[in-house]
Amino acid sequence: MSCMKMEPKKWRFVYYLNTNGLIFCTFISFCCICHNFFQSYPKKTSKKISSRDVTFSYNVGVCEIEVMNCQEAFLRVHGLQIHARKVRNFQHQMKQGFAVPKEDGRGELGNYPYKFQDEAVQSVRELLNAIPKYNSHYSRQQNPNKVYLYCDLTIASFFRDKYSQYCKEKQVPAVSESKFREILVSEFNVGFKLPKSDTCSKCDGFLIAISNPELCAEEVTEKKQQYELHLKKADRGQNVIASLTALAKENSKEHHVIAMDMQQTFPTHKLTVGPAFYKRKIWTYNYGIHDCGSNKDYMFLWSVEDGGRGSDEVGSCLLKYLEITNPQTKHLHIIIDNCKGQTKNWTIIALERSLVATKRFDSVQHYFPVVGHTMLPCDRDFGCIERYARKRRPIVYTPDEWAEVIKSASPKHFIVTKMEREDFRSLKSLKTLTSKRTESTSGNPHHFSEATQFKFESEDPFKLSVKHSYSDIGAFMSVDIRVKKKGRLVESNPYQLPIKYRKPLPINQKKTGDVLSLMPYIPAAKQDFFRSCTGNNMYNNEVEELP
Known part of the structure; x- marks a missing residue:
């Protein structure tokens, strides 16, 4: 038993x-x-x-x-x-005198007039096992065995359109809708996925081209092959992330693996009143760095008046992270998206070169998954924050309260650091030590935007190793980024990074007016932040009514 x-x-x-x-x-x-x-x-x-x-x-x-x-x-x-x-x-x-319960007497006669045939029940299982299913990226950590079907399906439509047609084609008896629902719910950990957002532009383009009736058969076949190659490359990029995560957990003393990404901006203030829907907001930025070895998430938060969201800010967050965690490893692996303005640029390359030039690490390797298929661990962290804010915190007034929201979303894993204005450093001096090269040392062209991996080693800090595939077989391409021009000015101590912002950043006058017009809906204790941002202590006390 x-x-x-x-x-x-x-x-x-x-x-x-x-x-x-x-x-x-x-x-x-x-x-x-x-x-x-x-x-x-x-x-x-x-x-x-x-x-x-x-x-x-x-x-x-x-x-x-x-x-x-x-x-x-x-x-x-x-x-x-x-x-x-x-x-x-x-x-x-x-x-009646029974000391223990009697055995179940149902079915003793061997007569089951309402029992479905085994063949019919088995047909439900076969269909559910054969139909394509998907793993959720955002809830994979909490529900690793949960799979999802297409978003345009429901149990009723699945039974009506898919299962009934399947039974007719296979010529097998069908079960009732209630029995179909019972098997789906009790035996399969299946849900229906939500519609996709932020999809891959190449995938959408291929699918539209394949379904175009004006194309000939040869063109359709060519598009299908390109589409399959694109998906295979995306899968190899995800395999790299999985292998690096396993490496960080198995050999944490030698390898430190992190994933970095910028979350969507937080509106500050976040109110539920009607007039707030039509007003401009002051934005709060959050940059996440996920330690793949310890599975901890470091969130760096700042307001729009303290800094922007360019490559200098991203590099400053990375330096702040290394200052907080101080990983004692030889090799640093960074997984990041392909955003050119923030991460895939010469500013970040110059920063990584400085980490090996100053002997902070023996090597720094940078990985770029396929655009539209990045699915970084940071995305799951951001999804957890957004769900918590949507369900638990409908009203948020200041960036400090956004920090509380992030901590409450996952107290065991999220570590929040508020970036002050003095924490943002200008990386311009590091760029003066490097020279942009479009050719390798062997004379082959180097396509910066198509690179999938960058690598620096302390033995030769000015040699940038570039790779354009995720395969372990292909060799790196060497690019010499050493400054060779004579007479170029280089600062005396380029590794002494100056503070980027000495005073608060200006805010648009129209946005200032919208922010001040919503002061009647904000408690008096929370208004000092907005007054300091707008530089104006006067505002309208009248409550605005919707037309």
Whole structure:
């Protein structure tokens, strides 16, 4: 006999599986005690005497003490409100003298007039196993075995359009919709995915071209081949992320692997009143760095008045992260998207070169997954924050409150650091040490935008190793980025990075007016931040009404 775990958690009964079905365990016999009939209460009917011949008392163990309860309280304590009939059936057996529950008598005659054929039930399983399913990127960590079907399906439409047609083609008997729903819910961990957002532009272009009736067969075949190659390249990029994550966990003393990305901006303030929907907001930026080895997430938060969101800000967040964590490893691996303005540019390359030139790391390797298929660990972190903010925090006034929201979304994994204006450094001096090259040392052209990997080593900090594929077979292309022009000015100490912003960044006058117009909806204790941002202590106290 095998024990099955039941829900809810307060359920203290245990079920045993045998050849005759599910049988109630004798735990109830220790809590439900049968007594002789205590007292008769006349009913307001023609029958003046109660038909009960016994009565039951219900005991619940509390700190090794048996406490008597009424039937309703007993059922609620054990979560048996919807199973009261089973309790009554067992009490009926106790009155007949049974000390333990009888075996289930259903099916003894061998007559199952309403049973579905095994072939019909098996057809449901075969269809569900054959239909394409997808793993969720954002909830993969919490539900690793959860799979999803197409977003345009429901259980009813799936049964009506897919399953019924499948049974007709295979010429097999079909089950009812209720049975189909039961099998889908009880045996398969399947859901229906939400519509995609931020899809890959190349994938969409290929799919539209393939479905174009004006193209000839040869052109369609060519587009399909290009599409398949694109998907294979995207899969190889994801395999690189998985292998690096495994490397960080297995050999954390030698390799430190991080993933970096910028989250969508937070509106500050975030209000629920109608006029706020039409007003401009002050934005709060959040840059996430995910430690793939320890699975911790470091969030760097700042307001629009303290800094922008360019390559200098991204590099400053990376330097701040290294200052906080101080990883004592030889090799640093960075996984990042292909955003040219923030990460895939010569500013970040100059910063990575400085990390090996100053002997901070023996090597720094940079990986770029395929555009539209990055699916970084940071995306899951950002999704957790956005879900929590949407469900739990409809109102947020200041960047400090956004920091509280991020911490509350995952207290064990999220570590929030507020970036001050002095934390942002200008990386311009590091760029003066490097020269942009479009050719390798062997004379082959170097396509910067198509690179999938960059690598620096401390043995030769000015040699940039570039790779244009995710395969381990292909060799790196060497690019010499050393400054060769004579007379070029180089600062005396280029590694001493100056502060980028000495004063708050200006905010658009129209945005300032919109922010100040919403002050009546903000508590007085939260208004100082907006006054400092706008540089104006005067605002309109009148509440704006929607037309």
